[in-house]
Amino acid sequence: MLAFHEILESIQMIQEENLDIRTITLGVSLMDCADADALSACRKAYDKITRCAARLVEVGESIQREYGIPIVNKRIAVTPVALVAGASDATDYTCFARTLEDAASAVGVNFIGGFAALVHKGVTRSDRLLIESLPAALSETERVCAAVNVATTKAGINMDAVALMGRVVKETAARTADRDGIGCTRLVVFANAPEDNPFMAGAFHGVGEPECVVNVGVSGPGVVKRAVEKMPRNADMGLLSEKIKKMAFKITRMGEFVGREAARRLGVPFGIVDLSLAPTPAVGDSVAEIIEAMGLERCGGPGTTAALALLNDAVKKGGAMASAYVGGLSGAFIPVSEDAGMVRAVAAGALSLEKLEAMTSICSVGLDMIAVPGDTPAETIAAIIADEASIGVVNHKTTAVRIIPAPGKKPGDRVEFGGLLGGAPVMAVSRFSPAGFIARGGRIPAPVQSLGN
């Protein structure tokens, strides 16, 4: 029998501390939708997505209602489109993006991921067409999310692709200049991209995945923050870690439960729980505030990397025990615009791009939702991507860059994207040019896997 205080704790976590299931993401393979005729391929993809995901929103809502657990987003991830569209005669892949948009709209999901290409070792004809289509695809759709994997630990870093992505990010921002470059909020450049990530904008359905699968992303920075705040100020690191592990366990159990229930009701296999602490712009739902609750004056100040390392590790330890299958990105997210505490830290001058880069070396997932000045050169964006990718490649982890060179904006100006994407101050970028390095092209070789010091 459940204890009185346990029931009250669950209710408080949901009602006051923003505990929710961030996303139920249905992965759908589009491998069987390839067709020599682009229109037929699009029609097959539309039919398959709308058939597989027909009940996704309804199932999510019914679980929310019956169990009282808010499920914020219902989303879809598909096979990287470059793999499916390559068989077709299309030379502009924007039509595939529109198909994804229409399918997402038809089933009522707010984001669909998988307008993606995997180019860590080389770029195929289809990959190039997809990447060249990105600025148009992202500016002409609202729900389509794109990802390009430019590096892996096994292959190294494809610097030709990195340079290309620097230009694509700039052009995407230019095409959506009227909305602060919002197109870039749906474009993720990855190193070591996971195939089962449920979180947008980087979700896609990997080639090793089944026909259809349900993956779940949990949230709950507010719950962890409140638990840390309630501890005595002299509680040591071991006690902090233990407490965070317990909270992570509870949060993840909820995710595991909802994921299995959703999979059962949809009649598809359950994939993984992504153990991430995902902040939202809501008050109190912030990873930066957890770090501050540990005793740092501002997130971004000295000690931040150590505090984040403790947090990230404890979340994984607690979460791993709560779920049979853990996957995706799994770690604390540190997006800037989506986290009110991060935004405050940037505005106070406590958090710089360089400190964020250091933080990404010990947690999920990378330089995420960072607004930089609109006149940042494409080579500089490419070099930031290369730096971030090298952290992932050398440390055998996923890293990503979701950067928005906001047209016409200078450091200290604000950008507003609205909703879960939030808004943020524009961060300063180093003015020293990496152009000569980026112009070399080629591939940075894979790092040695032994000699591990």
Next chain:
Amino acid sequence: MENAQRIIVTVLGRDRVGIIAGVAGVLAEHNANILDVSQTILQEFLAMIMIADISRCTVDLGTLKDRLAEAGRELGVRIDAQHEDAFVCMHRI
């Protein structure tokens, strides 16, 4: 326990006369059987938890929740009803 149709009804708010009667009335009206009740009063605030079996309930859980929430509004308290499994998964290994 896995197959039981049990819900947890939580009532939070300012204490007053008739809260238990109000909640129990809604449950009885829809043939939900109350299995356990516990409550605590912190200063003037009431926290009450009821566990009820809805296997013979005459309406679905969604409708029952709406009726309870409606009664809560009349009583000036917040009433939620959730399937028990959500709590069990969180607190039991």
